[in-house]
Amino acid sequence: MPDRRAQLVTRVRGMLADALGATRSRAAAADADLTAARERLARVRRAAAAVPDRVGAQRDGRLAEIDSGHQARIAELARRASAAARREAPxxxxxxxxxxxxxxxxxxxxxxxxxxxxxxxxxxxxxxxxxxxxxxxxxxxxxxxxxxxxxxxxxxxxxxxxxxxxxxxxxxxxxxxxxxxxxxxxxxxxxxxxxxxxxxxxxxxxxxxxxxxxxxxxxxxxxxxxxxxxxxxxxxxxxxxxxxxxxxxxxxxxxxxxxxxxxxxxxxxxxxxxxxxxxxxxxxxxxxxxxxxxxxxxxxxxxxxxxxxxxxxxxxxxxxxxxxRAVAATVNAGPPPAPFAELLPPVEQFWQEDSANGLTAPIGAAPNGRQVQLSLGDYPPHALIGGPSGTGKTNLIFAWIGALASRYSPDQLEFYLLDFKEGVSFARFAQGRRDPSWLPHMRLVGINVNTDREFGLALLRFLAEELRRRADAAKKHEVTKLSELRTVDPQGRWPRIVAVVDEFQMLLAGRDVVAREAADLLEDLARRGRSQGIHLVLASQDVRGIEALWGRPALVAQFTLRIALPKALRILAERNDAAQTLPRHHAVVNAESGMAEGNQVARIPSASDWESWSELQHRLWRMRPDDAAPARLFDGDAIPRLTEAPDFRALRPGEGERRTPVAVLGEIIDVQARSAVLRLPRAPGRNLAVIGTRVDEACAVLDAAARSLARQHRPGEARFSIACLDPDADPAARELYGELADDAAWYDEETVPELMAETAEGLSRAGSGARPHYLLLFAVDAAAGQLAGRVGGRTGLEQLRRILHDGPERRTHVLAWWRGVARMRVDLGGPAARTDQIGAWVALDVQGGELGSSLYPGTGGPDWYPRPWRGLFFDRSVHRTGQVIIPYGPAR
The missing domain is CATH 3.40.50.300 (P-loop containing nucleotide triphosphate hydrolases)
Structure with missing residues (x-):
């Protein structure tokens, strides 16, 4: 009996020790108690063996009592072992x-x-x-x-x-x-x-x-x-x-x-x-x-x-x-992105990095947990990003911008962003109505420019000019690289520039002058920009975007940093298909021109949603320098306001008497928010023709021109004659007439011949030109019948031609809207008539070929494809090629 009890205790002890496994430390106390109990039981057995039979009954009772106690102890130990096992295996x-x-x-x-x-x-x-x-x-x-x-x-x-x-x-x-x-x-x-x-x-x-x-x-x-x-x-x-x-x-x-x-x-x-x-x-x-x-x-x-x-x-x-099935569905959906904060340094280390020798920041975590770094400098100088729609291209750009902006101050780094796809995701970097903050590093944000390739070309021209400026400064100081220039000119401001162009293939689409010049500028910037700290980041979701570069191997070779998102094609080297098996929120980072040995897989954090980005941007905004200005925001879907245009607001009364008056026509599609202006000196041909059938846009151009001219003259210093010959334009013309108050006169179909006769006759009078006279003619070609009649021995059209020819030298300028090129030619004297008296024009819904060589230098007309609320402005005395402008919206 005692032997069996001792065997049971020993066996239970072994069973519990093995059962607890990793929880042996938790059961150490119980094990010690069990060992002590076994020793006590052994001592009792030895004592019992020496007791005479006359006390056997007492011995058996005592043993029974001990056995019962040990059985309770075993049960307690089992309960403790069960609890420990549940903790070990929850x-x-x-x-x-x-x-x-x-x-x-x-x-x-x-x-x-x-x-x-x-x-x-x-x-x-x-x-x-x-x-x-x-x-x-x-x-x-x-x-x-x-x-x-x-x-x-x-x-x-x-x-x-x-x-x-x-x-x-x-x-x-x-x-x-x-x-x-x-x-x-x-x-x-x-x-x-x-x-x-x-x-x-x-x-x-x-x-x-x-x-x-x-x-x-x-x-x-x-x-x-x-x-x-x-x-x-x-x-x-x-x-x-x-x-x-x-x-x-x-x-x-x-x-x-x-x-x-x-x-x-x-x-x-x-x-x-x-x-x-x-x-x-x-x-x-x-x-x-x-x-x-x-x-x-x-x-x-x-x-x-x-x-x-x-x-x-x-x-x-x-x-x-x-x-x-649930596990497989979760995995097929891809792992969730990591927190954006993983890319950021501690707050006390914000803006502590120096960009003299390059830019380096993490983009995500590798499978081994280490951060994958992206670098732009002498090598690699530029980056190419690719991935189909929905694979996280915009999120990756946001993450990269955030990682860089938190490490480098605006004196060390500037961004220029351009998005050719429809969307406003980049708009948050600029000041907005909902959020007054902006990213201090951002100098330009272009959104919804999918139909405005000229804006992309303007950015490349701006970067080319900045490259020339930096190269001239380096030559002056007898150095070759940005790091050397910053050493010899510590007082100068030479930040590294990162220009991001999303869906860049739109810029290279077509075989027109825009595509040709853009490709040439891209190649020059990619080849020479590295030495002066100008870096290009081109992104595309369409394989055609990459193919647009393949015909220019010298250009492609400069983009040694390749970032391929899941299912991206032709970003990496030809036989490198690592991107085809990527899960969501991941990218292949390759700084070796896409060769397989350079592959690194990074898990990209979530940075594109507003909550993730807002906290960082507001913190950096509060750190901005005192002289920091918001980024220039160009929205291709927005209509600019004349009253908000810097060039219009800079005009002052009296300037039209002291200096040559200028007419503001619209906003140039350019990096700076500049206005297209027409100077009106006392010189032949200083007249403006607006050509096209779009009423609202034609009225907008004439309205902006008249209001800007009036802003330069004090009351009574200039005369405005407004003739509206199209009922659809009447509301806009009436509003302008009311705005110009006592300096304006109104004419309609019945009285427009009198305007022509009176104005033409006035050109011969002594003292003509003492007071500027601006003729604003809305749909002048609609008055062909009225102007065919004679007043004072001449038809109204003959008098109009005389005004166009002689008026500018006597401070009389015509700003007229014709609804077609052919109609304008008829009014000017027929198809063979010279058009020299029209020194400037704005073409709206007119094909470039219609303008012809008589209005545009060269043969065949300009590369101009009409689109809503856009015009092509050309001034013979200033331009070699036309400027694409956006007419200003209503002033109210």
């Missing part, structure tokens, strides 16, 4: 199947052991039987009744999946007998690449691959800094590699090579996240192997002889399938 690791669900720890938390059943302890509640697998070791299933252990494999795998983040556990199945049928419930994982089946005869290749993975992880991921992936994850907060679990369900006798490779995996796999779950294949003895032996009388867990255990029922097939 949630999905040990929950009953009836209410089981995945409970990943998140981040780099350890998955812990998983439950396969319960330990059988007589007289005590069952203790969960835990098996360590992920980051711990391997599981070997054997025994005479192997079929009885079938619930172990699906339980191990499902609980392991449930205790890991989706996508971090990858299964490899080798099931030659059932041809994969033993893992049929896990088949949905194959769609996400999380389950791979190896066919009969493939065991050798599988083991070779596992050994290679272990070698790679040791060499490139752990790299001697960490002893295991678990230690690396705990130190960095990231797990750079998934767990790989190879499930080997039987097979033929292993060859010597296969046995050798299997031994290597057993010895070294656990530290690299490579694990084995084996049934029917012998495993070598090793401390990382947990043995499960299935015998007729039950299951034993642990090293022989093992602890008696009862297996849990297998997980329901529907639970396995549904869980695997």
């Amino acid at each position: 949630g999905a690791a040990s929950a009953e199947w009836t209410h089981w669900r995945p409970t990943p720890p998140g981040g780099s938390g350890p998955p812990g052991a998983v439950r396969i059943g319960t330990l059988r302890i007589p007289g005590a509640e069952p203790v969960p039987a835990l098996v360590p697998l992920l980051d711990a070791g391997h599981v070997h299933l054997s025994g005479a009744e192997l079929a009885g252990g079938e619930p172990v494999v699906p339980a191990l795998l499902l609980r392991s999946l449930g205790r890991a983040d989706p996508g971090t556990v990858r299964l490899i199945g080798y099931d030659p007998d059932q041809l994969g049928g033993g893992l049929a419930g896990f088949a949905p994982l194959t769609s996400a690449g999380l389950l791979t089946f190896v066919g009969p005869g493939g065991l050798g290749r599988l083991l070779d691959d596992l050994v290679e993975q272990i070698r790679r992880i040791n060499e490139t991921v752990l790299a001697g800094e960490y002893s295991s992936l678990r230690e690396l994850a705990a130190a960095t907060g990231r797990r750079p590699e998934p767990w790989r679990v190879a499930v080997l369900l039987g097979g033929d006798e292993l060859s010597r090579h296969e046995r050798s490779q299997l031994d290597r995996v057993v010895r070294t796999g656990a530290t690299c996240g490579v694990h084995l779950v084996v049934r029917g294949v012998p495993l070598p003895e090793h401390q990382t192997v947990t043995r499960i032996v299935v015998e007729p009388e039950g299951v034993r867990l642990g090293d022989p002889p093992g602890l008696p255990a009862r297996l849990d029922p297998p997980p329901p097939a529907t639970l396995v399938t549904e869980t695997c």
